[in-house]
Amino acid sequence: MAEITVRISSLSYHYPESTHGIEAMSLEIPQGETWGLIGPNGAGKSTLLLLLDGLLKPASGEIEIFGQSMRANGSVDAIRKRMGIVFQNADDQVFCPTVFDDVVFGPLNHGFTSDEAHDLAHEALSKVGLDGYEDRVPQHLSGGEKRRVAIATVLAMRPELILYDEPTTGLDPNGREELIDILGQTRCTQIIATHDFEMVLNVCDRVALMSQGRCVQTGSAEEILFNKALLEENDLVQPPWLPYLKSINGTES
Amino acid sequence: MHISDGILPASVLVAGFTVTAAWIGYTARKLDADDMPRVAVMSAAFFVASLIHVKTGTTSVHLLLHGLVGIVLGSQAMFAVLMGLTLQAMLLQHGGISTLGVNACIMGIPALLVGWTYRYFGTGKPSAFRVLLAGALTAGAVVLSALMACLALFSAGRDFQIVIGGFLATTIPIIFIEALVTGGAVSFLLKVKPEMLSCHTSTLRQSA
């Protein structure tokens, strides 16, 4: 039995003057697995990610990451050193004058020496296929390249857990393919909030279906995504081509 | 509203840099890590304002927005003004390098006054009043900036009287434009994100 990396128990969070939030949600994510978080807009996917990164404070309930409670004093900083979050819009994340400056930002903050940070940054850039982009200026990059820089900034911290908020949104087909490759090759626990079912089928071991702030069902990607009735009950539409993937997958296995 | 390179005497240039450096040095220590991106946002907005042109009959003028910078940033307004002006001078060759200090005073001091006055009288008042207050204060800020610019030009010599007159004439439409645009922006923000204009800089920090 693998260790549990993320344990969420009866977690609640409410935005002021909004019906959205998280309602008594529980979920356990074992070490090394890649999870997809799916659900309609407003289901609480992004909110959950912000709570997991300690950027929002839960109203009630408990989050444990790496076996440490997020409520304990100083634990948020300790946990953050071991995890990273990739936001939906790379412009919110990549802010330094050059790609390299941005990628070393995290390692330097987390107390690595200049030399170590230097090596980590180069390693992260090559993982996302951006060798040679060190001196490029972020505002001149394409959307896909910016997103990959954003992922490199997180990988450079050697995280054991990465959260992604809609990583494929707004990318062209090529950019999306490259991103899926990167996600598939990353070896650590990953949680991906997304509407992109095809990507979920490609990279996710397990899926948590969220609706109205709760986790409605968990299961393998196939179990959830091929269950048309379950998706429709939760205001999601199964893309019409999805069943064909099932038959292709079926013949393969 | 600014004075170009090559016009003012050295003493005025030095005085401008001294006043600006003193104020920036004084407030830099109070600039919080959490405030830094916020100030940067307003600096960028102030810069971008110079690229928004408004037609006034035959010619066009660009927006200043120093009143709005004052309203949003209060004591830190001078930062945003200085950065915006520096970027304008460096990237667009608009304004001047040697006159940066003087121009920062011309734009920044009225912005600071607007910020303080808006906070003093506007706190807790209904939206309509705050919009009017913002518009009126901004009009005042434009007039004050214009007068300070005239004072600086006057130091360049008596022969500048007609230049000063011409400059004042172009200022008149700007007073109205700035007051209405800033009033409009404040009214918009009071509707969609009132905490941005609430009179405490720390509100955003609490919500983040």
Add this chain to the structure above:
Amino acid sequence: MHPEIDRYAGLKSPIHSWDCGLKLPGFLLLMLVIATLDGLGTTAVSLGLAIYFLALSRISIGFVFSRLKWVLLFMVPLFVLLPLQYNFGTADGGWTWKSENLVLAFKITLRALAITLLIFPMLGTAPFHRSMKSLQDLGVPKVLIQTFLFTYRYLFVYLDQLRKMRIAMRSRGFQPGFNRNSFKVYGNMVGMLLFTSFEQTERLLNAMKSRGYDGNIRILYQPERDPLDWVKLMGMLMLATILFVGDHLWLK
């Protein structure tokens, strides 16, 4: 106009190879001295120097000319407004034309042009962020530089936003003019720009915090200097001194 001053940073020239930490003070000093010049001869020489440095930097002349528009726009009226005088207080009073002020307008234009032209070799010969980081060496407070670099980064995001908003407004038939409605639209536009950017700042701050931001931005920067960099600085100091002294001699 795209605010991209460092488009020619990739070229090679004696100015490109000069370390920013010494190049910036050198050029800034020269600019400030030029701003104080008063003799016609020395002012003309300073413009010659500026053109020389510009040629040395190999920055495209067309690029420079396209950016001199503002400077010239401000200078042209001076040739009319400066000589034109109105005599207050004298009995005959009225308007007079003081031709010697044409020289004054001419000197102002020369100075402004010289200083503006020097911006290009100063900032156009290195990536902008490197020039700005080197200001830290000159004792400019770190927090200022960081905020400045932030501003620079966000500028491009806003310009993009502004462009999109303009297109959206035009597609819905907005015709800007000098009337209340136009100003209201501009007000909303500015409000919207600030609103979206503030929301973005909140997200940005979140992203920074999650990467361990605690108020200090740590950036790797090592200036690379060789003796030649110092020689260039000394040369610049000498030029500035010669101009300054020459100006005082000229005025005598």
